[in-house]
Every structure is written in structure tokens, then in C-alpha cells.
Amino acid sequence: MEGLLDHGLRDILTRVGGVDRCVSEFIRITDQLLPARSFTRVVPELLRGSRTRAGVPVRPQLLGSDPVCMAENAARLAELAPAGIDLNFGCPAKTVNRHRGGAVLLGEPELVHAIVAAVRRAVPADVPVSAKMRLGVDDEARLLDCAHAIDTAGAGELAVHARTKAHGYRPPAYWESVARVRQAVRLPVIANGDIWSVDDAARCRQVTGCGALMLGRGMVRRPGLALAIAAQGVRAAEPAASYGDAAVAALPWRRVVPLLADFWRDVCTRVERRHRAGRLKQWLNYLRVAYPEAQQAFDALRLVNDPEAIGAWLLSIEELPALVRRAPESENVQ
Structure with a gap:
């Protein structure tokens, strides 16, 4: 999820709970041995024991097609004590695929095997190596060939x-x-894939037989999704008010607002001024699918690009939950 779910948003989302592990955006491997800073720039969690501030392990992901280069860079990455190394055979982006990276490699199971095997040999045995793939390139003809290639490697x-x-x-x-x-x-x-709700998660587990699920865009839309899935079967979820959404019930808007404010403060420390508003609107665009209040926020900021104006607006809505919490006490005093 390059350009969206970076370390800043990982930090915010893992605070909510329910996430066992994260995988980073891909780090592109070509024909060079990357310096350590290339890994820590994308995965600064490597400087904190390969964990987010909430303590959730982060596994850096590598993308490339040369087994030797992938192995050499994996060995360099292993020196930084990652929580594991993930290999990308799933990216469908045309630019990436044109340069022989991501899902296009699923047409060559032998190469997929060579990459995974080379990386596994190159890193210490205590560093987990995992992979992500799609069902194939244009069809599923080589699906099981690729799965076996990854398994046996x-x-x-x-x-x-x-x-x-x-x-x-x-x-x-x-x-x-x-x-x-x-x-x-x-x-x-x-x-x-397509796990947008607690019900989707239950159906996916039933159909696939998989106990573990990977969330992407669904978690960005509903930051409480992993928490709600984790609670399923442990305790009854609270009613989702008028939204009919267990993930929203697990994390109502009043709890999303402080996360938005923290996300904005982080964006302002590391993103170029001209791109800051776009990053906040990007997340609001996802959130408005589940939260009516996010739609209102998106509409209010649609034409606003000045960081100071956005900061002032966020400060005003950040204070609203506190006012709501204080209201009953004030009424009792009267």
C-alpha cells in the first residue's frame, strides 16, 4: 500500500489494537546493495526493535527479481534485526511489473522459488522469511505451482x-x-482481499479455512476493524448505533478524532508542506465510507490546502469530544 499505509499511519493504526503484525510498503531492490538508511527510511521501526510505538512487530518487505541481489540486500537488512523479511510477489502496479517486480513474477514459478530460496539461505535461521502472492498474472493456471515454489523454497x-x-x-x-x-x-x-467488516472476516475464514487474515484498505477505512475481529467470539460486540458496523462500534468517531490529529501532527513533521493537506484528505477519503462525520470533515477541507488552516480546524474538532464528555457533569451541576 505504497503512498498510503506508511510508518506514520502504521503507528496510528496499531495503537487501536487487534493487530498482531505489520508488513511494510515494499522496498525496491534492483542491482545495488542498499545502505542501511534505505531500509530505515521506509521502516524506521527498525530503529526501535522493529516494532511500532504500540509494540507491534513490523516485517520489512522486499520487491525484486534478481535472486542474488535480493539475497544480498536481505542479508544487509538482517543486520538491522528485523522482525522478519517479507517478499512481494503481489504488487499489480504496471510500473512495477514492467520492471519485473511484484505479481508479474507469478508467471515464472522457478524464479519465484529461486528468490525465496536465496533469501532464506542468506539470512540467519531465526529471521522469519514470508511471502505474499496473488492468484496469478492473467489467470490461475500457475497458482499452485507458485505456492509450491514458495513452500519448498x-x-x-x-x-x-x-x-x-x-x-x-x-x-x-x-x-x-x-x-x-x-x-x-x-x-x-x-x-x-475484500475483508471490509467483521462479517467479511468470518466468511473469509469459513471459505478459506485460514485462521489468520491480512487487512489492508479495510483497516484504513475502519481503524477499529482488527480490534472488532479480535473481539469476535470472545465477547459480544457492542451495538453499532445507527451505523450497523461492529468496527465502527469498536472505534467510534470520538476516538478517531484524536488519531486524526496525531496523524496530522506527524505528517507536518516529515512531509513537504505542499503535500500535507493531500495526505490528510487521502485518509479522510477512506474514512468517509464508514463514518458520516468523516464525510463532513472531507467536505469542510476539500478546498483547503493551507496547513495552518487545517491545523486550526483539526484543533477545533479535537476539542469537541472533550466537550461532549464534560456535558453531563455540567448538566448535573446545574
């Missing part, structure tokens, strides 16, 4: 996005195909 986990490269992100996600992979390999399989 020594990966410890496999996340499967339930679409081909050609599908992009268009619905539906083909969870039945993830079940085929799970039944065909020995390593644990993690299901990914």
Missing part, C-alpha cells in the same frame, strides 16, 4: 491476495482459490 508463511494481477482490486475476491492454496501447501496461509 523455505518460506515460513504465505499471504495470498485473492485476485490475479489482471483483476487489480476489482471485486470480488476469490477466497475459494485461497482455500486451494491452503490445502496444497504445508506452510501457514494468510488470507487477504
Whole structure:
């Protein structure tokens, strides 16, 4: 999720709870041995024990097509004591695929095997190596070939996005195909794709047989989604008021507002001034699917690009939850 779910948003989302592990945006490997700063720039959590401030492990992800270069860079990355190393065979972006990276490699299971095996040999045994793949390039003809290639090469986990490269992100996600992979390999399989709600998570687990789920855009839309999924079967979820949404009930808007404010403060410390407003609007654009209040916020800021004006507006809405909490006490005093 390059350009969206970076370390700043990881830090915010993992505070909410329910997340066991994160995978970073991909780090592109070409023909060079990258310096340590190239890894810590994308995954600054490496400087904090490879964990977010909330203590959630972060696994850096590498993307490339040369087994030797991938192995050498994985070895360099391993020196920084990552929580693991993930390999990207799932990115459907045309620019990435044109340069032989991501999902396009699923047409070459032998190369996929060589990359995973080279990385596994290059890093210490105590550094987990995992991979993410799609169902194929244009179809599923080589789905199981690629899954077996990753399995036999020594990966410890496999996340499967339930679409081909050609599908992009268009619905539906083909969870039945993830079940085929799970039944065909020995390593644990993690299901990914179109998990937008607690109900989706339950159906995905039922169809795929996978206990572990990977959340992407669903978590950005509903920051309480992982928390609500984790609570499923442990305790009854609270009613979701008028929204009918367990993830929103787990994290109502009044609790999202401080996260938005913290996200904005972080953006202002590290993003160029001219791009700051866009980053906040990008997240609000996702949030408005689940929160009516986010739609109102998006509308209010649609034409605003001045960081000071946005900061003042956020400060005003950040104070609202506190006022709401104080209201009953004030009424009792009267």
C-alpha cells in the first residue's frame, strides 16, 4: 500500500489494537546493495526493535527479481534485526511489473522459488522469511505451482491476495482459490482481499479455512476493524448505533478524532508542506465510507490546502469530544 499505509499511519493504526503484525510498503531492490538508511527510511521501526510505538512487530518487505541481489540486500537488512523479511510477489502496479517486480513474477514459478530460496539461505535461521502472492498474472493456471515454489523454497508463511494481477482490486475476491492454496501447501496461509467488516472476516475464514487474515484498505477505512475481529467470539460486540458496523462500534468517531490529529501532527513533521493537506484528505477519503462525520470533515477541507488552516480546524474538532464528555457533569451541576 505504497503512498498510503506508511510508518506514520502504521503507528496510528496499531495503537487501536487487534493487530498482531505489520508488513511494510515494499522496498525496491534492483542491482545495488542498499545502505542501511534505505531500509530505515521506509521502516524506521527498525530503529526501535522493529516494532511500532504500540509494540507491534513490523516485517520489512522486499520487491525484486534478481535472486542474488535480493539475497544480498536481505542479508544487509538482517543486520538491522528485523522482525522478519517479507517478499512481494503481489504488487499489480504496471510500473512495477514492467520492471519485473511484484505479481508479474507469478508467471515464472522457478524464479519465484529461486528468490525465496536465496533469501532464506542468506539470512540467519531465526529471521522469519514470508511471502505474499496473488492468484496469478492473467489467470490461475500457475497458482499452485507458485505456492509450491514458495513452500519448498523455505518460506515460513504465505499471504495470498485473492485476485490475479489482471483483476487489480476489482471485486470480488476469490477466497475459494485461497482455500486451494491452503490445502496444497504445508506452510501457514494468510488470507487477504475484500475483508471490509467483521462479517467479511468470518466468511473469509469459513471459505478459506485460514485462521489468520491480512487487512489492508479495510483497516484504513475502519481503524477499529482488527480490534472488532479480535473481539469476535470472545465477547459480544457492542451495538453499532445507527451505523450497523461492529468496527465502527469498536472505534467510534470520538476516538478517531484524536488519531486524526496525531496523524496530522506527524505528517507536518516529515512531509513537504505542499503535500500535507493531500495526505490528510487521502485518509479522510477512506474514512468517509464508514463514518458520516468523516464525510463532513472531507467536505469542510476539500478546498483547503493551507496547513495552518487545517491545523486550526483539526484543533477545533479535537476539542469537541472533550466537550461532549464534560456535558453531563455540567448538566448535573446545574
